[in-house]
Amino acid sequence: xxxxxxxxxxxxxxxxxRMDLLExxxxxxxxxxxLLVFVEEALQASSQWWGYLNGIFFxxxxxxxxxxLKWTKFIERKKAxxxxxxxxLSAIFTLFFAVSITPLMALxxxxxxxxxxxxxxxxxxxxxxxxxxxxKLPTVYTSLNVIVTGVFGLSSLMMGMLSEWYGIRxxxxxxxxxxxxxxxxxxxxxxSFT
Numbered sequence: 236x237x238x239x240x241x242x243x244x245x246x247x248x249x250x251x252x253r254m255d256l257l258e259x260x261x262x263x264x265x266x267x268x269x270l271l272v273f274v275e276e277a278l279q280a281s282s283q284w285w286g287y288l289n290g291i292f293f294x295x296x297x298x299x300x301x302x303x304l305k306w307t308k309f310i311e312r313k314k315a316x317x318x319x320x321x322x323x324l325s326a327i328f329t330l331f332f333a334v335s336i337t338p339l340m341a342l343x344x345x346x347x348x349x350x351x352x353x354x355x356x357x358x359x360x361x362x363x364x365x366x367x368x369x370x371k372l373p374t375v376y377t378s379l380n381v382i383v384t385g386v387f388g389l390s391s392l393m394m395g396m397l398s399e400w401y402g403i404r405x406x407x408x409x410x411x412x413x414x415x416x417x418x419x420x421x422x423x424x425x426x427s428f429t
Contacts, residue, residue, distance in 0.1 A: 237371065237374040238371070238373075238374030238375045238376075238377050238378030238379075239378050241367050241371050241374065241375050241378075242375060242378055242379070245366050245367060246427055247362055247363075247366045247424075247427040247428070248363065248366055248367070248375065248379075250420065250421075250424045250427055251359060251362065251363055251379070252379060252382060253420055254322075254359070254417045254420055254421060255379055255382060255383050256382055256383075256386055257413045257414075257416055257417045257420075258322075258413070258414070258417055259382070259383045259384075259386040259387040259390060260386055260387075260390040260410075260413050261329075261409075261410040261411075261413035261414050261417070262387060262390075262410075263387055263390035263391040263393070263394045263410075264394050264406045264407055264409075264410040265292075266391050266394075266395075267285070268395060269391075269394055269395060269398055269403070269406060270285055270288060270289070271285045272398060272403050273341075273403045273404075273407070274288065274338075274341075276403050277335070277403050277404055278335065278336075278337070278338050278341055280338045284338045284341075284342075287338070287342060288341060288342060288345045289345075291342050291345050291346045291349070292345045292346065292348060292349040293349060294346060294349065295345065295346040295347060295348065295349025295350035295351075295352075295353070296349040296350070296352065296353045298346075298349075298350050298353075299349065299350040299351070299352070299353025299354045299357070300353055300357065302350075302353075302354065303353070303354065303357045303358075310354075310357070310358055311358075311361070314358040314359075314361065314362060314428045314429070315421070315422075315425035315426075315428035315429060316425075317354050317355060317358045318355050318358050318359050318362075318421045318425075318428055319418050319421035319422040319425060320351075320354075320355075320418075321351045321352065321353075321354040321355025321356070321358075322355050322414055322415075322417040322418035322421055323414075323415065323418035324347070324351040325348055325351045325352050325355065325414045326411045326412075326414035326415040326417075326418060327411075328344045328347040328348045328351060329344070329348060329407060329410050329411040329414055330407075330408065330411040331344045332344035332345065332348065332407055333404050333407030333408050333410075333411060334404070355421075358428070359428075362427075362428055363375065363376075363379075394406045394409075394410075397409065
């Protein structure tokens with residue numbers, strides 16, 4: 236209960252929890268079963284491209300982390316911009332991913348999604364860590380992870396069903412829409428991130 240109370244009593248944590256909830260729903264499209272179907276049906280490519288897309292996504296995350304390390308002070312001063320901008324760019328590149336017609340275009344989008352996601356997530360994690368005392372952090376993270384894990388599991392099931400009913404590209408459009416909503420929430424609450 237202590238973690239839930241901390242989230243409820245801390246405005247920036249409430250915002251972060253809403254963003255995490257939507258991002259967990261949006262991230263469900265990246266599970267192996269959905270991504271593999273996207274590769275085979277939408278891209279008409281062999282299953283090895285699934286591995287390439289996953290690998291390049293993590294390379295994007297590593298590049299994003301390196302950028303955050305290199306320009307720590309600048310990113311610290313512009314946290315709100317990186318959080319809302321990173322979410323917005325992730326939404327745009329997810330949309331481009333959804334309409335990709337070649338594996339190389341999807342590969343580039345996957346790289347950029349990983350990079351922009353990391354440029355958003357690192358400042359957001361910094362805000363969470365500095366918004367409550369270090370004694371409360373374990374319970375806050377536990378509560379946030381309950382949200383993320385539960386929603387991700389249910390969303391994976393729902394995204395699988397939606398892709399079966401409406402087509403594989405539809406779930407990526409839905410994911411991009413949720414990331415766009417995260418960007419709007421971040422922008423509207425930018426004063427909380429300073």
